[in-house]
Amino acid sequence: xxxxxxALTLRLEGIRKAYGVGTPAETEVLHGIDLILKRGEFAxxxxxxxSGKSTxxxxxxxxxxxxQGKLFITGxxxxxxxxxxxxxxxxxxxxxxxxxxxxxxxxxxLENVMLPRLAELGHPDDxxxxxxxxxxxKVGLTPWKEHKSNxxxxxxxxxxxxARALVMNPALVLADEPTGNLDTKSADSVFDLMRxxxxxxxxxxLIVTHDPRLAQRCDRIxxxxxxxxxxxxxxLNVLKIGDNNTHIS
Amino acid sequence: MxxxxxxxxxxxxxxxxxxxxQTLLIIGGVALGVSVIVFISALISGLQSNLFxxxxxxxxxxxxxxxxxIARPLRGLNNQKANKQESVLVQARAQRLxxxxxxxxxxxxxxxxxxxxxVAPVVSGAGFVxxxxxxxxxxxxxxxxxxxxxxxxxxxxxxxxxANVTSSDILVGIELAKDMGVSMGDKxxxxxxxxxxxxxxxxxxxDFGNKGxxxxxxxxxxxxxxxxxxxxxxASSLEVNVADPFSAENIAQDIQAQTGLKVESWxxxxxxxxxxxxxxxxxxxxIRFFVGLTAALGIASVLVVxxxxxxxxxxLLRATGTSxxxxxxxxxxxxxxxxxxxxxxxxLMGWGFLMLxxxxxxxxxxxxxxxxxxxxxxxxxxxxxxxxxxxLAAMFPALRAARxxxxxxxxx
Numbered sequence: 001x002x003x004x005x006x007a008l009t010l011r012l013e014g015i016r017k018a019y020g021v022g023t024p025a026e027t028e029v030l031h032g033i034d035l036i037l038k039r040g041e042f043a044x045x046x047x048x049x050x051s052g053k054s055t056x057x058x059x060x061x062x063x064x065x066x067x068q069g070k071l072f073i074t075g076x077x078x079x080x081x082x083x084x085x086x087x088x089x090x091x092x093x094x095x096x097x098x099x100x101x102x103x104x105x106x107x108x109x110l111e112n113v114m115l116p117r118l119a120e121l122g123h124p125d126d127x128x129x130x131x132x133x134x135x136x137x138k139v140g141l142t143p144w145k146e147h148k149s150n151x152x153x154x155x156x157x158x159x160x161x162x163a164r165a166l167v168m169n170p171a172l173v174l175a176d177e178p179t180g181n182l183d184t185k186s187a188d189s190v191f192d193l194m195r196x197x198x199x200x201x202x203x204x205x206l207i208v209t210h211d212p213r214l215a216q217r218c219d220r221i222x223x224x225x226x227x228x229x230x231x232x233x234x235x236l237n238v239l240k241i242g243d244n245n246t247h248i249s
Numbered sequence: 250m251x252x253x254x255x256x257x258x259x260x261x262x263x264x265x266x267x268x269x270x271q272t273l274l275i276i277g278g279v280a281l282g283v284s285v286i287v288f289i290s291a292l293i294s295g296l297q298s299n300l301f302x303x304x305x306x307x308x309x310x311x312x313x314x315x316x317x318x319i320a321r322p323l324r325g326l327n328n329q330k331a332n333k334q335e336s337v338l339v340q341a342r343a344q345r346l347x348x349x350x351x352x353x354x355x356x357x358x359x360x361x362x363x364x365x366x367x368v369a370p371v372v373s374g375a376g377f378v379x380x381x382x383x384x385x386x387x388x389x390x391x392x393x394x395x396x397x398x399x400x401x402x403x404x405x406x407x408x409x410x411x412a413n414v415t416s417s418d419i420l421v422g423i424e425l426a427k428d429m430g431v432s433m434g435d436k437x438x439x440x441x442x443x444x445x446x447x448x449x450x451x452x453x454x455x456d457f458g459n460k461g462x463x464x465x466x467x468x469x470x471x472x473x474x475x476x477x478x479x480x481x482x483x484a485s486s487l488e489v490n491v492a493d494p495f496s497a498e499n500i501a502q503d504i505q506a507q508t509g510l511k512v513e514s515w516x517x518x519x520x521x522x523x524x525x526x527x528x529x530x531x532x533x534x535x536i537r538f539f540v541g542l543t544a545a546l547g548i549a550s551v552l553v554v555x556x557x558x559x560x561x562x563x564x565l566l567r568a569t570g571t572s573x574x575x576x577x578x579x580x581x582x583x584x585x586x587x588x589x590x591x592x593x594x595x596x597l598m599g600w601g602f603l604m605l606x607x608x609x610x611x612x613x614x615x616x617x618x619x620x621x622x623x624x625x626x627x628x629x630x631x632x633x634x635x636x637x638x639x640x641l642a643a644m645f646p647a648l649r650a651a652r653x654x655x656x657x658x659x660x661x
Contacts (some may be wrong), residue, residue, distance in 0.1 A: 005440040056661070063656040084572055091570025097567075103560045111250060111424060124250040124259070164569065211283055222254035 008075060009171045009204040015069035017055055029055050029067065031227045037172070038178040040202045042195065042196075044215035047224035053208045056178060056224070060206065061174050062090045074171045091120055095165025096173065096205075097194075099177040101151035101162035109138055109156075110145040113163045120168070128167075135163035137195055138235060155186030162193055163222075166203065175207040179214060260566070261582040268555060272587065275551045279591025280504030280598055283631050286537050287599025292606070293533045294622035297526055300409045301494075304522055305515065306402040307457065309369070309488030310497040311401075312518075313355070313504060314511040315347045322471055327344025333526040346374050346443075348483025355508055356487055364500055369396035370484035372474040376441040378421075378467065387425070387467045389441065391474020400490050403455060403468070409433050412426045416470045418452035422463030432460070439469070445477035530649050544635065545642035548587050552580060552646035563650050571653040580647030581640050588639020589632060596628040 013033040018028040037043060039058045047053050058064035059071065062078060062200035073093050081089065095135045103112045103196065118124055136145045139159040144152060158178055164172045173196055175194065179187035198205050208217065215221050217238060223231045250259055265272045320342045329568060339426055348356060350372055359368045372391035377384045385627055394413045398404050404412045407420075410433050419437055421429075431437060433451055440446045486639050491500050496513070501514035516523060557561070563576055603621055611617055 058656040059567065063659075064654075084574070087567070087570060087572045088569070096565075096568045098565070100564065101659070104260075104263075104562050106267040106567065114250070114564070115571075116569040117258070118250075118256045119566070119569065119575060124252050124255070124256075126252075130491050168570065 003164045008036055009041070009073040010035070011070075011075075012036075012060070013070040015056070015059060015066045015071065016045045017059060017064070017066050018133060021067065023056075023206045028068070028172075029227050030059075031112060033227075033230065034231060035162050035222070035232075037206060039171070039204055039219060040198065042198045042218050043176075043207070043220040044218035045206055045208045045222050045224065046210070046212070047113055047230070051224040052227040053224055056209055057174050057176055057206070060172075061094055062086045081220050083197070088120075091116055092168055093171045095139065095170040096175040097158065097161045097165050097173065097175040097178045103152075103157055105150045108148055109141055109152060109160045110144050112149055112160055113167050114166050116164065116235055127221075132163070132167060135167055136160070138197075139163045153186070154182050155190055158182065158186075158190045159193060162190070162197065164203065166197060169201075170203065172206065175205065177210065180210065185212070187214070206249050250516050256552040256571075257582055261433050261579045261586065263303070264555065264559065264579070265583055265586065267348055267553070268558070271551050271555065275587050276591045276594060278547045279588060279635060282540040282597035283592045283595025283635055284589060284602060286540050287410065287596055287627060287631055288602045288606075289533060289536055290627055291416075291621050292622070293529055294624070295566040297529060299475040300522070300526070304519060305460070305494060306405075307462070308515055308518075309400050310491055310494050310515045311504065312502045312513050313359075313487040313489065313508070313520060314485070314513070314652070315349045316509065316511050317344060317345075317562055318342045320445065321422060332396045346478060346485055346486060349487060349510060349600070350374045352487060354486040355510070357508070359487065359489060359504065362500070362503070363389075364493065366490055366492055367396060367399045367488075367490040369473065369488045370480055370486075371488055372477040372480055372483065372485050374472060374474075374480075374485065375440060376439055376445075376477065377442060378425065378429060379438040383429055385428055385464070387439075388465050388654075389474055389477065390466065390468050391440065391471045391478070392468055393471045397488070398595055400488055405406035405454050406455040410451070411470075412453055412514065414452060414470045414471050417449055418470065419449035420453040420468035421451055422466055423454055423456045424460055424463035425465070425467070426451070427561035428464065439477060440480075441477050443477075443479040447473060447477055449473070456514060486661060500615065539659060541634070541638050544591065545638045548584050548639050549645060551587070551642050552584060552653065553649070555583070556646045558608045558660045559650075563653050564655040567653070576653075577647045577651040580650050581643045583607050584639040584641075584643020585636050586639070588635035588637070588642075591639075592632040592635030592653060596631050599631075600628075 012033050012136065015033040017030040018093055019027055020026045033056060045053050045057070051136065055064065059066050062073070066229055073089060076089065078089065093198070103105060104115070109128070110132050113135055114128050117128040117131065121128065133145065135143055139162055141156060141163075144156060149157060152160065173194070178194070179190050182190060192204055195205070195217070197203060207214070208218065209215055216235065219235055219238060221233060221235050222229060250548060322337050322339055356368045356370060359365050362524050372569050374389055376387055376389045377554065378387055393412065398412055406412060412420065419439065421431070421437070426432060429437065431451055433454065436605045437451060438446065438448045458573070469477070475483060491497055497514040498516040500510045501517070504510070507511040566576065607617060
């Protein structure tokens, strides 16, 4: 067993999750997952549909509770936390990027980035506007920051989502098929942006993807099959930006 | 984003603006409901105060009479001694016209009571007016104008002459004047059953708007009536007005306890009128309740749909650090705002309806059919009520939104 360590962003011990507990249709989708993510890692979580990737991601993101096992976020145990404490921990330590519907259409790009800070502090202020504007600048959307999110392209929306995921300066960003909805070119640029944020901020990323091409660009590839981690290895030949013509099947 | 507004307010108003059509429709619905409530309430309260005024204009709020005379059989004393019971049949006594014993003292005592505003001694009894071969039965009331005219709106009903009767004057109704063929300044002979006779000059003619009263009511000076009814120095009743007409019954009971006299309040003598008022108030309450319920259901259904439509966004908010309580407040606030905005629009609409009504509902002579009160508090209550109803109506959808499982909501 690993000791608690600041350098550990995430530690999972024997996570089990079943649906329909107590009914004849009870199915266990995670069969005891152990996983450690160190600070600054950029890991891909791959696997076929139904292998439990999303369930695992929801549990790590504190959106769902495991039936068994322990989960530590930056060394902090989570099993005894109440809903409000989970919300706070999630707000401060975890950023989310989803495949669809990442943004609230009633708000502008800039406001969407501000929202997590706004929810935490209660009132808007100049500081959060400044932080959000800086992030919008970093993701290259300053000219679009006052646009409503529905007026942005899919790639732009995902960039805003990345900015929003980072606005609380979290330890971990969870991305669920962040480029699944984009054409290759946009997917590449969104992916590159995440990579860049990982490098410059030292934020840990865990990216669920179906796209082996993108997985090959991550430092570590964790593969799930049928609710177990089938393989977990360092990716020694990380493909560089621009190696678009490489295909791995 | 205005820094003055909290997070929940910002999200709630954005959500409402986003679902513009739904928001406008439900605000319209609430507004219609509130306008009906405002209109009906103002109408009914106007109607009631009108009826109320008409009732109290013509009668004192409290009337104090001498205690009824009862027959006291003197037999049976011997039998009682012999421990025997005897049942006796006693005929009730006829009530003759009597004065209140020491009515001046009672009056002074009443005037010392707080809430009592006017005390007027009255002598009244039956009589006839006679002119040539014609005679009519009348009810004679002897008044002290300086007190009595503060008690009853007689002055407003005078159509000719003046209400200030002196000892040789008589006030008659318009019907009686017609029947007797007399007008201002003519003389009428008055005779009572106790034998008093006087010939008085008509100094005023009144119209109570009621044929019976216009035929039968006759007012003369207090002392004139005393001598006509053979009640020298006496007063057959004391009539009292109090500051708050609705406390009349309680005050009447106090007076009865203090004086031992027979005391009747207008509330007791107009039980029918009160039950009619109560029925009206009840129907108003029922209308308010059902209109309120309809508005509440409308708000609730709009918000339920909104929660379903926005479940992904709610999940997203939850994933990005919004607590359950914040989500709950976002939706409660939407309900409250819909109620409040609906009530503001509705109050204006209701006010418009009332204006329109005032233009339509007129007497033949162009005066309003009855006065409608614009009570600004009604609008305040409508706004408050609608806000509370909106918040309560939002409770169920808001709880649903707060309980959404973000993982499920985002997945859809």
